[in-house]
Amino acid sequence: MEAETELVDRWRSLLTSYNIVAVQLERALQEAHGLTLSDFETLDRLTTRDCDKRRMQDLAAAMYLSQSALSRTVARLEKSGLVCRSHCEDDRRGVFVELTAAGFQRHAEARKTQIAILGEHLATAAG
Amino acid sequence: MEAETELVDRWRSLLTSYNIVAVQLERALQEAHGLTLSDFETLDRLTTRDCDKRRMQDLAAAMYLSQSALSRTVARLEKSGLVCRSHCEDDRRGVFVELTAAGFQRHAEARKTQIAILGEHLATAAG
DNA sequence: CGACGCTATATGCGTACGCATAGAATGACA
DNA sequence: TGTCATTCTATGCGTACGCATATAGCGTCG
Numbered sequence: 001m002e003a004e005t006e007l008v009d010r011w012r013s014l015l016t017s018y019n020i021v022a023v024q025l026e027r028a029l030q031e032a033h034g035l036t037l038s039d040f041e042t043l044d045r046l047t048t049r050d051c052d053k054r055r056m057q058d059l060a061a062a063m064y065l066s067q068s069a070l071s072r073t074v075a076r077l078e079k080s081g082l083v084c085r086s087h088c089e090d091d092r093r094g095v096f097v098e099l100t101a102a103g104f105q106r107h108a109e110a111r112k113t114q115i116a117i118l119g120e121h122l123a124t125a126a127g
Numbered sequence: 128m129e130a131e132t133e134l135v136d137r138w139r140s141l142l143t144s145y146n147i148v149a150v151q152l153e154r155a156l157q158e159a160h161g162l163t164l165s166d167f168e169t170l171d172r173l174t175t176r177d178c179d180k181r182r183m184q185d186l187a188a189a190m191y192l193s194q195s196a197l198s199r200t201v202a203r204l205e206k207s208g209l210v211c212r213s214h215c216e217d218d219r220r221g222v223f224v225e226l227t228a229a230g231f232q233r234h235a236e237a238r239k240t241q242i243a244i245l246g247e248h249l250a251t252a253a254g
Numbered sequence: 255c256g257a258c259g260c261t262a263t264a265t266g267c268g269t270a271c272g273c274a275t276a277g278a279a280t281g282a283c284a
Numbered sequence: 285t286g287t288c289a290t291t292c293t294a295t296g297c298g299t300a301c302g303c304a305t306a307t308a309g310c311g312t313c314g
Contacts, residue, residue: 007242007246007249008241008242010249011241011245011249014141014144014148014249015145015149015168017141020191021138021141023191026302027302036269036270038270038271041142055292056292057291064142064147066271066272067272067293067294068272068273068274068293068294068295069270069271069272071293071295072270072271072295073270076270091279091280091291091292092278092279093278093279093280093292094291094293095292095293115131115134115135118134118135118137122134122137122138122141153272154272163299163300165301183262183263184261184262184263192301192302193301193302193303194262194263194264194302195265195301195302195303196300196301196302197263198263198265199265199300199301200300202264218261218309219308219309219310220261220308220309220310221261221262221263221309222262222263
């Protein structure tokens with residue numbers, strides 16, 4: 001089947017593009033801001049929506065992380081003072097995650113790094 | 128800058144596409160064949176070249192893995208009997224990695240799973 | 255030959271991950 | 285109200301990862 005090798009080639013290409021960018025981005029965010037890629041993505045989800053307060057499940061649905069990984073990511077961010085968690089009043093199983101001022105600021109700084117890395121490596125990677 | 132948001136959008140798109148496929152592929156390979164995505168990619172690199180015997184450094188260069196991760200991946204594969212390692216005679220620092228018969232077979236089976244998952248999720252993911 | 259710098263691979267260590275499950279709160283129904 | 289299935293988040297556990305470093309072999313220059 002020719003379709004099979006074409007499919008595999010497309011995947012290989014996606015894999016390569018992703019990793020070229022992700023490796024650089026991960027390293028840059030860690031060194032410059034002490035953030036994991038997941039940390040940054042989580043902050044990013046919290047800024048790019050209309051409301052800065054979101055339930056865990058909404059975040060989880062929008063992200064690629066497993067539920068447990070997201071829980072720990074938010075725990076890390078809270079420990080660093082970048083977000084805070086509060087119980088939802090209507091449904092007390094739920095947890096709201098909210099950006100702090102420090103979280104806003106850290107995200108804004110990290111975004112500059114992100115843009116720089118993307119400019120440097122995404123064009124190359126994506127062809 | 129409009130160029131910035133366009134750049135970020137492209138990255139977000141790449142990130143999403145990659146993860147949709149990678150998550151499914153990782154799970155399917157693990158469940159059906161007991162292989163990590165890295166395991167499979169390593170086997171794949173060993174079959175798709177003219178020669179089935181490659182040095183670690185050649186593998187490392189072709190892959191996204193760090194050197195240490197590749198070393199451990201090959202160790203796993205050897206423990207499972209899918210590859211074997213042998214010292215290079217010309218340069219005894221070097222290590223050759225060679226597919227075993229079992230490795231060939233496992234790869235061939237896993238490739239069917241790969242194709243199936245790609246067919247199912249790559250089109251959707253890549254749009 | 256001997257010391258030194260360089261390269262190739264392996265390993266100690268700490269971290270983020272996913273899976274399975276625990277724990278807490280909800281809603282429905284007897 | 286009491287029970288029970290369900291939903292939402294957190295956590296125990298084992299695994300793969302990257303970074304830094306150890307180990308082993310190479311080549312050069314004296």
